[in-house]
Amino acid sequence: MSANNQGKGPDRLSQVVADARRHMKDREKTYREKAMKMYPHVCGRCAREFSGKQLKELTVHHRDHNHDNNPPDGSNWELLCIYCHDNEHGRLEVAEAYDGSSSSTETTDSDFFHNPFAALAGMLKDKDKGK
Numbered sequence: 001m002s003a004n005n006q007g008k009g010p011d012r013l014s015q016v017v018a019d020a021r022r023h024m025k026d027r028e029k030t031y032r033e034k035a036m037k038m039y040p041h042v043c044g045r046c047a048r049e050f051s052g053k054q055l056k057e058l059t060v061h062h063r064d065h066n067h068d069n070n071p072p073d074g075s076n077w078e079l080l081c082i083y084c085h086d087n088e089h090g091r092l093e094v095a096e097a098y099d100g101s102s103s104s105t106e107t108t109d110s111d112f113f114h115n116p117f118a119a120l121a122g123m124l125k126d127k128d129k130g131k
Helices: 010-038 052-057 082-098 120-130
Strands: 058-062 077-081
Touching: 010 058, 010 077, 052 058, 058 082, 077 082
Parallel strands: none
Antiparallel strands: 058 077
């Protein structure tokens, strides 16, 4: 690699990704540690209790889905097991997918049916007139 290309390319990208992951783990460590001290080690959805090596299966869920919103009182956090946490985020994705796709509950026939022969009667009348 020439001197002009330093700081670019795969090595630079790897460094940026590594730095981002390190920053995320450092940030997560602080709010995770606080949440684990504040709340009982129980999943907020399925009520499964965790201890010892199983604690790694307990995650901190941000209620507003904003990982930068970490108030010191922990009001934006809840502890969820990895399964309930995945389910919660999956439900959000489904809700977002349907949000706005159908703003009205009323439907019309044209929403569900297509009649390829709708103009056939008129065409047959025109053909009969030509005889």
